[in-house]
Amino acid sequence: xxxxxxxxxxxxxxxxxxxxxxxxxxxxxxxxxxxxxxxxxxxxxxxxxxxxxxxxxxxxxxxxxxxxxxxxxxxxxxxxxxxxxxxxxxxxxxxxxxxxxxxxxxxxxxxxxxxxxxxxxxxxxxxxxxxxxxxxxxxxxxxxxxxxxxxxxxxxxxxxxxxxxxxxxxxxxxxxxxxxxxxxxxxx
Amino acid sequence: xxxxxxxxxxxxxxxxxxxxxxxxxxxxxxxxxxxxxxxxxxxxxxxxxxxxxxxxxxxxxxxxxxxxxxxxxxxxxxxxxxxxxxxxxxxxxxxxxxxxxxxxxxxxxxxxxxxxxxxxxxxxxxxxxxxxxxxxxxxxxxxxxxxxxxxxxxxxxxxxxxxxxxxxxxxxxxxxxxxxxxxxxxxxxxxxxxxxxxxxxxxxxxxxxxxxxxxxxxxxxxxxxxxxxxxxxxxxxxxxxxxxxxxxxxxxxxxxxxxxxxxxxxxxxxxxxxxxxxxxxxxxxxxxxxxxxxxxxxxxxxxx
Numbered sequence: 001x002x003x004x005x006x007x008x009x010x011x012x013x014x015x016x017x018x019x020x021x022x023x024x025x026x027x028x029x030x031x032x033x034x035x036x037x038x039x040x041x042x043x044x045x046x047x048x049x050x051x052x053x054x055x056x057x058x059x060x061x062x063x064x065x066x067x068x069x070x071x072x073x074x075x076x077x078x079x080x081x082x083x084x085x086x087x088x089x090x091x092x093x094x095x096x097x098x099x100x101x102x103x104x105x106x107x108x109x110x111x112x113x114x115x116x117x118x119x120x121x122x123x124x125x126x127x128x129x130x131x132x133x134x135x136x137x138x139x140x141x142x143x144x145x146x147x148x149x150x151x152x153x154x155x156x157x158x159x160x161x162x163x164x165x166x167x168x169x170x171x172x173x174x175x176x177x178x179x180x181x182x183x184x185x186x187x188x
Numbered sequence: 189x190x191x192x193x194x195x196x197x198x199x200x201x202x203x204x205x206x207x208x209x210x211x212x213x214x215x216x217x218x219x220x221x222x223x224x225x226x227x228x229x230x231x232x233x234x235x236x237x238x239x240x241x242x243x244x245x246x247x248x249x250x251x252x253x254x255x256x257x258x259x260x261x262x263x264x265x266x267x268x269x270x271x272x273x274x275x276x277x278x279x280x281x282x283x284x285x286x287x288x289x290x291x292x293x294x295x296x297x298x299x300x301x302x303x304x305x306x307x308x309x310x311x312x313x314x315x316x317x318x319x320x321x322x323x324x325x326x327x328x329x330x331x332x333x334x335x336x337x338x339x340x341x342x343x344x345x346x347x348x349x350x351x352x353x354x355x356x357x358x359x360x361x362x363x364x365x366x367x368x369x370x371x372x373x374x375x376x377x378x379x380x381x382x383x384x385x386x387x388x389x390x391x392x393x394x395x396x397x398x399x400x401x402x403x404x405x406x407x408x409x410x411x412x413x414x415x416x417x418x419x420x421x422x423x424x425x426x427x428x429x430x431x432x433x434x435x436x437x438x439x440x441x442x443x444x445x446x447x448x449x450x451x452x453x454x455x456x457x458x459x460x461x462x463x464x465x466x467x468x469x470x471x472x473x474x475x476x477x478x479x480x481x482x483x484x485x486x487x488x489x490x491x492x
Contacts, residue, residue, distance in 0.1 A: 115195075122199050134202055137195065138209035143279050146220040146286075154194030155221045 032067065033060055034074035035089070039082030042074045049092040054125035080120045084113070088120055091129055100128040111140065111152065196224065207232045212254050212264050213275060219301045220286060229301045236302050237261060238309035241295065241331070243324055245316055248291050250298060268294040292327045299328075308332065311355075313348045315339045321351050330355050338363040338388065349376065359383035365391035374402040380436075385409040392445055397423035401430075403437050411443035412485075417454035420487065424459045424470065424480070431474045437491055444485040452482050 033050060036042045050056045056075065065073070077085060118133045141149045149155065156164065195203060207228060210218065219229035235255070242249040251265040267274040270290045275282045289297070299308075311331040313324070321344070334356045336348045345364045353360050360381055365388040367373040376386075377399060384405045386393055392414035400423050427435070444450060461468040461480070470478040477492040 115198075118198060118202055122202055130202060131205065134205040135209045137198075137206045138214070141214050141218065142211070143277075143282075144214065144217060145282060145284050146217045149214070149218050150221050153196075155196065155225060156194075158222045158224075161222060161224055 031065075031070070033065070033070050035077060035085065036074050037077050037080040037082040037085035041082050041086075043085065043089045045089050045092060046096065049089070049096040052092045052095065052126045052128065053088075054127070056124060077120075077124075079123065081116055084116045084120045087113075087117060088124060088126065088129070092126070095128070114140070203228070204232060208234075212252055212262070213266075213277065216266075216298070216301070217284060219297070220284065226297070226301060230303060234302060239302075240310040240312065241308055241328060242312040242314060243316055243320070244314045248295060250295065292323060295327050310335060311352070312337055313340060313344070313352065315341060315344060318344055318347055321347055325351055325355060328355065330357060332357050333359045333361070335361045336363060336366075340364055342366065342369060346370075350379075353379050353381060353384075356381065359385070362386045362388075364388050365393055367393050373399055377403045377405070377408070379404065381405040383407040383409075385411075387411040395419070395442075397426060400440060401426060401435075403440065406437060407439045407441075408437060409441040409443075412445045413442040415442065415444070417451050420450075420455045421457050421459065424455070424478075427478060428459065428470060428472055431472055435476075435491065437489075439491070440489040442487050444487075446485060448485040450482050450485060450487055455480075455482065455487070 031047045032044050033047060033056070034042050034044055035056070047060060050060065059075065063070075080088075114133060114136055118130065118137065121130045121133055141152055144152065150157075195206065198206065207215070207218070212234070215229055215232075215234060219226045237253040237255050239253065240249075240251040242251075246269065248268040249265060250268055251263060253261050253263050256262050264277070268291050271285060271287050272289075273284045273286075273294060275284065286293075308328060308331040310333045311324075311328055312335040313321075314337050316324075334348075334352050336345050336352075340348060342364070345362065346366045349360065349362060349366060360383070362385070365386070366376060367386075368391050370376075373393075373395075377384075382405065384407070387410070389412070392412040393410050395410070395413050395415040397419045456468060459470065461470050463469075464479070466483075467479045467481045470480065472478075479488075479490040479492070481488040481490070
């Protein structure tokens with residue numbers, strides 16, 4: 001269709017925007033996609049639930065997979081633990097098409113799980129869940145002393161930071177020296 | 189899979205968000221762990237509504253007020269000692285130790301992590317040693333309001349007034365009669381301040397007209413002032429005569445002893461004025477005006 005034709009057709013009298021109820025379009029069946037984590041366990045998730053993840057939503061938006069194609073091509077997230085991915089999938093299903101509540105009490109309380117969840121959620125770009133997780137992380141140190149916070153969050157001391165910095169500088173120096181030597185060798 | 193992670197390995201944005209979710213005490217505790225955590229707290233730019241510092245002989249009480257929601261505020265107070273902080277909140281008394289920290293280090297740390305010194309709304313001096321006042325001045329470069337408490341000795345109160353009024357942005361309140369054992373009180377009235385008040389229910393502040401003429405602050409309040417109607421009258425006459433002479437004060441408020449009633453006739457004897465509502469207006473030839481309001485033991489001079 002040429003641009004002129006488009007112009008002509010758009011100038012035509014407007015069609016009624018609401019069709020009679022009996023003629024309403026049948027509901028489009030929900031499409032599903034498949035994801036798996038490091039444990040290779042495949043999870044079936046609806047496109048609606050996956051909308052929470054900006055990363056996955058961007059990946060699937062132009063695919064137009066059939067059910068079979070989607071099943072045959074699960075999205076691999078090898079950097080995410082199976083149980084963590086399960087949590088993420090559950091959360092996306094629970095909050096599918098719903099406004100997110102101000103608090104979420106179903107998040108894991110164990111430190112390691114929560115940290116892993118933050119990383120996974122950050123990677124999958126699920127903003128609301130990330131907000132909950134970060135709040136939960138902050139709550140872990142509520143009322144704790146500086147020493148307790150250090151233990152809970154594994155914060156290095158200044159001396160450890162300095163030692164790590166020295167080590168990094170030393171390594172960088174060695175690498176630079178190696179590169180210079182290699183470049184000199186190439187020149188010969 | 190076990191990911192061995194500490195919070196500092198969080199992506200920057202997530203780490204900053206987690207820090208933003210922390211309450212003020214947790215944030216301070218976190219900042220005390222290392223230089224790195226201190227810088228993280230600093231860069232979070234946490235907003236403080238106001239803060240107060242009370243200087244005692246052996247410790248400093250530091251109070252912080254933060255806004256929780258539009259009309260709701262939270263107040264946190266902690267006592268800073270050499271080598272430890274004492275916190276008393278709903279969950280009980282807690283002690284945070286940092287052996288190398290003196291009271292001054294604690295204050296410097298707290299001011300630093302919240303990024304601006306002007307947040308100190310009130311600096312109050314209780315009875316401390318004279319020599320400590322210099323330290324206070326070093327540690328707290330600026331405050332909005334200085335309060336010299338009645339617990340101070342005469343010497344400390346006087347010295348605190350001279351040394352610390354220099355760091356004050358807004359007001360100085362002296363809750364002790366520092367004029368009492370001094371023949372020349374003009375030196376307490378000449379500093380250039382926005383607002384200065386003296387009150388000591390036990391010892392009235394003795395004043396004469398010349399004292400009021402030496403005043404160099406915008407606003408002065410004295411309670412109770414010990415001044416006669418004759419001196420007030422003399423002050424009005426001298427002010428009228430000082431045409432084209434700059435006089436800085438805008439408002440002077442004097443509260444005489446309870447039960448005293450100021451005799452208006454005595455105050456305005458021989459002074460030309462114009463009655464205006466419940467005030468009397470004096471006009472100088474140079475166009476300057478002075479409204480005088482008297483009610484029982486209270487007299488207010490408003491210069492225009």
